[in-house]
Amino acid sequence: MIRKVPVEELQPGMHVVKLSSEIWEHLPFLYSKPGVLQSRKQIERISADGYLHAFIQVDGPDESGATLDTLLTGPTQDAPPKPRVPFEQAMQVAEVVYSKAMHHAKRIIHDVKLGRKVDFEASVETVDAIVDSAIHNPDTLLCLSKLSDYDEYTYAHCINVAAISVVFGEYLGLPRDELVRLGLAGMMHDLGKTAVPARIINKRARLTESEFEEIKRHPEYGCDILARQQEVADDILEAVRDHHEKYNGSGYPERRTKKTIAPFARIISLADVYDALTSDRSYKDAILPNKALAIMYGMREQDFDPIEVQRFIKCLGIFPSGSLVRLNTGFYGVVYESNPALPLMPKIKIILDEDLHPIPAELVDLAAAQALGNRDLEILECADPAAYRLSLKPYLTRKG
Ligand SMILES: [Fe+2]
Structure with missing residues (x-):
């Protein structure tokens, strides 16, 4: 299986796997030259070059096989299956919901760029429909999130993160009003990027330290934009603020750890990484959903709470809908x-x-x-x- 390790834990003989150094703009310090590490000197050079992490292949069963199976059939308790609307019937509605949500995402991003107020009422209406779809049949949204075009990524990503977060929240048994606030936070989690210069957001080469520092401010920018404009529930603002915090305290902006990270943010972070990994971009191909989940499992205890990522994997399944x-x-x-x-x-x-x-x-x-x-x-x-x-x-x- 694949595991994400800090550079200081690298050892000669470890096999570095290339996922894509640009896969997450918030991970610009990922060492991703594939191959076996030959010596301590090489590792010292990697560290001196400022890299912080690498994905390595570790011994064990293939990431799509027994490991996940064992994990998923582990001790976590599940609620009994809920009655669902049949897929094809639910899909007819979900498609319309998804397409309207895409239009809405374009509108709010455009509005924020122009300094206008986010239409919160229309946002609640959009998320309400997403929550209905998740309750009727969550698989429809998971499938639709895998069918978006890469040239629409910015908008699709807002909707996919909202939809996947709501699906996971529904699986966890959150009440409806919380699902709506979670979906709103998911849809608006990256609004702060509109305040970061486009030349930094769109840069494909490795970011400089100061550019990365600027990117790291987007959660706070997003929080400020929303709080300045109108009355927004605290848990939504906290989720936007914390969506890049990590379980082990290596995230940003405040290096929060474990349960001090806002609960909605922990869900949104799982949905954010899953959607980024499984989406086509102009510079990379999508990773298969089951492989993406295996990679995320390899990020437990660093990026994610081990139990929470386990439950996320269990919610989506070994073969997620749309595979x-x-x-x-x-x-x-x-x-x-x-x-x-x-x-x-x-x-x-x-x-x-x-x-x-x-x-x-x-x-x-x-x-x-x-x-x-x-x-x-x-x-x-x-x-x-x-x-x-x-x-x-x-x-x-x-x-x-
Ligand atoms: Fe973000």
């Missing part, structure tokens, strides 16, 4: 409903034969099939739709 999977029959399917109790057996829509030719979609509930004694069908692995130049959109939305 393309290859079956033992050679056919391919898309996951449209995860199964927290039996994470290896989600509901899937089989859409392609072994030669990647489309076939009439067949809906299969792997858990139900197994309960009926049909053990012939199982998921072998997640597949990358981009590798087959495949868009999953038509298979997951009403156009499918």
Whole structure:
């Protein structure tokens, strides 16, 4: 599996993995030259160059296999499954909700850039609809968050973070009014970036120390913008302020630790990193959802509370909704409903034969099939739709 380690813990012989040094703008000090570290001298040089972390491959089962399985079937307690609206029916509504939310995100970012007030009433209306969708069928939002185009990333990311946070909050059993405030905080978590010069936000090369210091101020800028404009609930402001704080105190702006980080911020931080990892950008390809979760598990005790990241993984599943999977029959399917109790057996829509030719979609509930004694069908692995130049959109939305 892959684990994020501080530079001072690097040892000769460790295998550095390249994810992308630009994957998170708030991690510009990530050493990501792939290969085995040869000597102490090399590690000293990495440290002297100002790098703070590296992702390394450590011994153990593959990140998409037994480790997560063991983790997910661990001791955390779950509420019994809730009644949901059937996926296809819920998706028809969720698509409209998502598309309206995208328009709203564009509007509020534009307004803030022009120094105008954020329309809070319309924001509450937008998030209210997201909360309804999460309650009716959370998988619809998880699928839609994986279908956005990279050229719309800035806006899609606001909505995806709001949606994923609300889905996780709903899984944790938060009451509706809290879900709405959590969604608002998720949607507005990065508004402060509008106050950071665009040349720094858009810079693709490594940031200088002073540029990074400026980026690190965006949570406070966001908090100030909202607080200055109108009466905003404290837990929303705290979430915006703390969304880059980390469990071990290495985050910013205040280097808060563990439970001193605002609870909404801890949820938003999980959603933020998951969406950043699994999104296509102009300079990097998306990481598969199950791999992204494995990487996040490797960030436990540093970026995330180990129990909280575990629960997040359990909420999304080993094969998160919207994943393309290859079956033992050679056919391919898309996951449209995860199964927290039996994470290896989600509901899937089989859409392609072994030669990647489309076939009439067949809906299969792997858990139900197994309960009926049909053990012939199982998921072998997640597949990358981009590798087959495949868009999953038509298979997951009403156009499918
Ligand atoms: Fe941020």
